[in-house]
Amino acid sequence: MITTINNKHKKLNFSSEREQSQACLNSAEHEKNQGRKVLNVPNLRFKEFQGEWEKTKFGDIAVVVGGGTPDTNTSQYWNGKIQWFTPSEIGRNKYVYNSVRTISEEGLNKSSAKLLPTGTILLSSRATVGECSINKKECTTNQGFQSLIPKENISNEFVYYLIQTKRKDLIRKSCGSTFLEISANEVRKIVVSIPTIKEQDKIAKLLSLLDERIATQNKIIEDLKRLKSAISKKLLCNDKWTTYKIQDIAEIGRGRVISSVEIDRQKNPLYPVYSSQTSNNGIMGYLDNYMFDGEYITWTTDGANAGTVFYRKGKFNCTNVCGTLKIQPKFDCYFVSLVLQQATQKYVSSNLANPKLMNNTMASIKIRMPNIETQKQLSKVFQTLDSCLLLHQRTCKMYLSEKQYLLCQMFI
Numbered sequence: 001m002i003t004t005i006n007n008k009h010k011k012l013n014f015s016s017e018r019e020q021s022q023a024c025l026n027s028a029e030h031e032k033n034q035g036r037k038v039l040n041v042p043n044l045r046f047k048e049f050q051g052e053w054e055k056t057k058f059g060d061i062a063v064v065v066g067g068g069t070p071d072t073n074t075s076q077y078w079n080g081k082i083q084w085f086t087p088s089e090i091g092r093n094k095y096v097y098n099s100v101r102t103i104s105e106e107g108l109n110k111s112s113a114k115l116l117p118t119g120t121i122l123l124s125s126r127a128t129v130g131e132c133s134i135n136k137k138e139c140t141t142n143q144g145f146q147s148l149i150p151k152e153n154i155s156n157e158f159v160y161y162l163i164q165t166k167r168k169d170l171i172r173k174s175c176g177s178t179f180l181e182i183s184a185n186e187v188r189k190i191v192v193s194i195p196t197i198k199e200q201d202k203i204a205k206l207l208s209l210l211d212e213r214i215a216t217q218n219k220i221i222e223d224l225k226r227l228k229s230a231i232s233k234k235l236l237c238n239d240k241w242t243t244y245k246i247q248d249i250a251e252i253g254r255g256r257v258i259s260s261v262e263i264d265r266q267k268n269p270l271y272p273v274y275s276s277q278t279s280n281n282g283i284m285g286y287l288d289n290y291m292f293d294g295e296y297i298t299w300t301t302d303g304a305n306a307g308t309v310f311y312r313k314g315k316f317n318c319t320n321v322c323g324t325l326k327i328q329p330k331f332d333c334y335f336v337s338l339v340l341q342q343a344t345q346k347y348v349s350s351n352l353a354n355p356k357l358m359n360n361t362m363a364s365i366k367i368r369m370p371n372i373e374t375q376k377q378l379s380k381v382f383q384t385l386d387s388c389l390l391l392h393q394r395t396c397k398m399y400l401s402e403k404q405y406l407l408c409q410m411f412i
Helices: 105-109 154-165 165-171 184-189 197-235 260-264 333-347 359-364 371-410
Strands: 002-006 011-015 022-027 029-032 035-038 044-046 053-059 062-065 078-085 099-103 120-122 132-135 139-141 148-152 191-194 240-245 251-254 271-274 283-287 292-300 309-318 323-326 367-368
Touching: 022 323, 035 165, 044 197, 053 132, 062 184, 078 105, 099 139, 105 148, 105 184, 120 154, 148 154, 154 165, 154 191, 154 260, 154 371, 197 333, 251 359, 260 283, 292 333, 309 333, 333 359, 333 367
Parallel strands: 078 139, 271 309
Antiparallel strands: 002 011, 011 022, 022 044, 029 035, 053 191, 062 148, 078 099, 120 132, 120 148, 240 367, 251 323, 271 283, 292 309, 292 323
């Protein structure tokens, strides 16, 4: 989806393979008498719609329904034909169909669970407050929900996206010492603004197109990861290859303590700082200067991600919870990183409260490798896969950013 802004005409155009929609930026300010009145309209709006949105509450646009759990010790209450969702099954996908567990008619009648019609927005009210999905068949939920059944002239698809703009409100209204939870009454009282049903439908249709593309990208990404994993198991294990200890093929080092305060003080931060985290490729920030330059392997030495291996190239920095390997020139650094990714986890001291894979343990790890020509050939195969994977991850990230922008601008 491509978004272009024409400042002169204050128009915003969205184009996609299936739909071309035009929207305009309407000023939220209106001159009235001698003062200025702020109209209840979004910043970004399709040009055919005019007038203010109606300010209301969730309780006025939907019936809020809780859930329940049948007695787990009564076997006849379970394994029936009625879907029964828990919060862990909600939020990953826009639509949900079948639950992990099911209950019987008797289980439904003997508990506080309620049968919810198709099209209900299943809203998680505890643990991860605000996660939601739309059910595509009749279902029930456990008590960790305050689900919304939209009333007349209210689009369930629009409410699904509206909830995503109200996550902060839902969390702020939650309470609890063990875990946060929001009550049905608090959900009902949250203030929202609603346009006409036609505008609701058009907004929901646009965001649904983005969600479809995001879902497609995520499927491609998962398929590529599975393909890489399968190829790794086939191509990176060969008993005929020569065995080496890491200490014999690499110079082993470690990063230094780098605080967030140091990162914040940088004047021209260009060089990444890699930490123990695995999200965002391990980057925690940037510095003005660098510690390492060239091809390296880094791994996480401490914590939940201990043993996670990365291939690095260029100028960069590492924190003290990252080990470093400078591979000898007669070996292909990228290939060594691939083999290590398969080997390190069984060397992690996972029985400790804080899992570790320290330098001395890394030094003793044995891996098998072919001759340098074969290493380079196999590296090319995996680098092609990685490049393809990175491209689709960037595309997915772009779609997610567009969606967040639209949620912020097209709702009040």
